[in-house]
Amino acid sequence: xxxxxxxxxxxxxxxxxxxxxxxxxxxxxxxxxxxxxxxxxxxxxxxxxxxxxxxxxxxxxxxxxxxxxxxxxxxxxxxxxxxxxxxxxxxxxxxxxxxxxxxxxxxxxxxxxxxxxxxxxxxxxxxxxxxxxxxxxxxxxxxxxxxxxxxxxxxxxxxxxxxxxxxxxxxxxxxxxxxxxxxxxxxxxxxxxxxxxxxxxxxxxxxxxxxxxxxxxxxxxxxxxxxxxxxxxxxxxxxxxxxxxxxxxxxxxxxxxxxxxxxxxxxxxxxxxxxxxxxxxxxxxxxxxxxxxxxxxxxxxxxxxxxxxxxxxxxxxxxxxxxxxxxxxxxxxxxxxxxxxxxxxxxxxxxxxxxxxxxxxxxxxxxxxxxxxxxxxxxxxxxxxxxxxxxxxxxxxxxxxxxxxxxxxxxxxxxxxxxxxxxxxxxxxxxxxxxxxxxxxxxxxxxxxxxxxxxxxxxxxxxxxxxxxxxxxxxxxxxxx
Numbered sequence: 001x002x003x004x005x006x007x008x009x010x011x012x013x014x015x016x017x018x019x020x021x022x023x024x025x026x027x028x029x030x031x032x033x034x035x036x037x038x039x040x041x042x043x044x045x046x047x048x049x050x051x052x053x054x055x056x057x058x059x060x061x062x063x064x065x066x067x068x069x070x071x072x073x074x075x076x077x078x079x080x081x082x083x084x085x086x087x088x089x090x091x092x093x094x095x096x097x098x099x100x101x102x103x104x105x106x107x108x109x110x111x112x113x114x115x116x117x118x119x120x121x122x123x124x125x126x127x128x129x130x131x132x133x134x135x136x137x138x139x140x141x142x143x144x145x146x147x148x149x150x151x152x153x154x155x156x157x158x159x160x161x162x163x164x165x166x167x168x169x170x171x172x173x174x175x176x177x178x179x180x181x182x183x184x185x186x187x188x189x190x191x192x193x194x195x196x197x198x199x200x201x202x203x204x205x206x207x208x209x210x211x212x213x214x215x216x217x218x219x220x221x222x223x224x225x226x227x228x229x230x231x232x233x234x235x236x237x238x239x240x241x242x243x244x245x246x247x248x249x250x251x252x253x254x255x256x257x258x259x260x261x262x263x264x265x266x267x268x269x270x271x272x273x274x275x276x277x278x279x280x281x282x283x284x285x286x287x288x289x290x291x292x293x294x295x296x297x298x299x300x301x302x303x304x305x306x307x308x309x310x311x312x313x314x315x316x317x318x319x320x321x322x323x324x325x326x327x328x329x330x331x332x333x334x335x336x337x338x339x340x341x342x343x344x345x346x347x348x349x350x351x352x353x354x355x356x357x358x359x360x361x362x363x364x365x366x367x368x369x370x371x372x373x374x375x376x377x378x379x380x381x382x383x384x385x386x387x388x389x390x391x392x393x394x395x396x397x398x399x400x401x402x403x404x405x406x407x408x409x410x411x412x413x414x415x416x417x418x419x420x421x422x423x424x425x426x427x428x429x430x431x432x433x434x435x436x437x438x439x440x441x442x443x444x445x446x447x448x449x450x451x452x453x454x455x456x457x458x459x460x461x462x463x464x465x466x467x468x469x470x471x472x473x474x475x476x477x478x479x480x481x
Contacts, residue, residue: 026201027142028152031135032159033194034098037187038128038135039160041070041105043167044183046303047317051180052117061233062114064429067300068229068422069118073125074132075418076222079270079411082133083213090138091202095195097131100124102191109185120184133411138202168299168325172318217270220259225419227252232426271412280400281409283470284393285416290463291352291393292417293424294359294456295386298379299324300425301432302362305449306375309367309442320375324383331387344392344399345471349464351392355385356460363454367443390417396471424459428452 045052045066053063085093101124108120136156143152174182231249234242263269276282299321306312306320331351338347358381365374394413429452436448 024143024148024152026197027138028155030194030197030202031094031138032156033190034094034131034198035135035156036159036163037098037101037190037194038132039163040167040170041101041124041128041187042074043163043299044171045070046299047168047171047307047314047321048175048180048183049300049303050307051175051314055180056111056114056117058114060429060433062118064233064425065118066121068425069121070125070128071296071418071422071425072226072229073122073222074128075415075422076225077126077129077218078133078415078418079408080214080218081130082137082408082411083268083270084130085134085137087213089204090134090141091198091204093130094134094138094202095198097127097129097134098191098195098198099127101127101131102188102195103127105184105187105191109181109188166325168303168321169318172313172315175314176318177315212266212268214263214266214268214270217259217262217266220255220262221270224252224255224259225422227255229422229426232423233430235430272408275409275412278400279470279472280396280398281412283466283472284397285412287348287463287467287471288390288393288397288413288416289420289423290459290466291355291386291389292420293427294460294463295355295382295389296417296421297425297428297452297456298359298362298382298386301428301449301452302375302379305365305369305446309365309446309449310369310371320371321379323376324379327380327383328387331384331389332391333387335388335391338388339392339395343473344395345467345473348389348392348396348471349467351385351388352460352464352467353385355382355389356457356464358382358385359453359457359460363450363452363457365446365450365453367446369446393467393471400472424456428456431455 049063049066052058052066056062058066081093081097104120104123104127108117108124111117111120139152139156170186171183174180174186227248229252231245231247231252234245234248240246260273263271263273276285302321302324303317306317307314312320335347335351342350358378362374362378362382369375394410397413398409432448432452434448435451436444438444439447
């Protein structure tokens with residue numbers, strides 16, 4: 001979800017590592033800068049979407065894919081990126097991912113056609129998926145177990161949260177005073193600077209055991225997800241019974257089935273299916289898919305509403321989201337303490353209830369909405385609930401797994417959240433479009449965006465029901481220290 005801090009698991013894996021000669025603070029600065037760019041790019045484009053649409057003549061479908069192209073490839077290749085870092089070396093993969101991300105950012109900034117921008121965002125997502133797991137693994141292998149590593153991971157998490165939090169403001173400033181192209185172009189000098197620092201000061205490390213890289217698995221799950229998402233959005237214009245919708249949906253399901261078959265037979269699968277026999281894993285990932293489907297689209301529709309209906313300038317839109325961003329960071333920060341008192345399952349359900357109430361409230365938006373009456377209150381509830389929900393779900397997912405699988409299970413939770421977000425955006429955009437097409441002008445837009453929030457709240461209620469029925473209580477409900 002845009003603005004959601006990443007979920008970290010500090011599992012210690014067997015490895016052979018040379019301690020970096022660079023100062024600890026410099027290692028921290030480099031890897032956190034890389035993670036900041038990855039998380040920033042999930043949310044920074046939201047405020048720039050109307051300007052992108054005007055500048056390149058994007059359709060509603062194209063506008064969705066500016067977001068989805070990044071999120072789908074990010075989710076689909078994230079586990080592969082983590083595995084590649086273990087096999088080929090964390091520094092090497094960090095540099096490769098950051099270089100790919102930086103070059104794709106430049107390509108997107110220079111795009112002259114919609115397909116060029118969507119292609120650049122796709123490559124950006126691959127680069128982010130390669131880069132992000134390496135940033136955390138470099139930290140966990142550069143700092144010894146104990147307070148130093150705990151502090152490093154806390155800093156990494158805070159930087160990720162900050163990237164999501166300031167994304168709307170940064171996007172608003174750049175779009176307002178320069179151009180939407182600078183939303184992507186700003187990554188180039190920062191990426192080049194971090195690349196130079198990484199090449200000079202990071203020390204290589206890799207896992208001792210040789211493991212295979214499941215490239216077919218990553219390609220299949222990404223292609224399957226993209227086809228399903230494409231089929232869903234095709235229903236917006238052609239209907240659910242049209243061949244243009246049914247064929248990609250069917251093809252996507254076939255590709256996903258092929259992915260499951262590959263994973264069942266692979267010697268080193270990207271997603272070990274045996275893990276899903278654990279109740280903690282399958283229930284938590286199911287809940288996260290639904291929660292991500294509802295919560296991820298919040299920023300997308302709010303940005304369109306405040307600019308297309310209320311007439312906010314990009315900078316005003318970015319500023320209006322500051323309370324939302326602070327709320328999601330606050331929720332993430334107080335979640336571990338509340339887990340000690342309430343338990344992980346209770347907190348996850350409470351957070352989702354708070355967020356669902358905010359979404360239902362936001363669904364009452366209309367063409368005459370105001371910031372104080374329409375945006376601020378429900379936005380704070382949605383964001384606070386999202387921040388409270390993610391950490392306990394991740395804690396439950398990892399509680400039932402073996403120590404050696406902790407990192408993998410944490411990666412699965414992040415992947416489930418991103419995949420749910422991509423599919424949720426496709427579904428809710430289609431729902432909004434069906435209402436918008438029935439009317440005209442700003443009123444129709446407000447009605448469509450409001451309906452998306454109403455349906456999102458119902459999806460979130462489904463996630464709550466699943467949590468109540470299926471989530472186990474952690475063996476130790478205290479937050480990890």
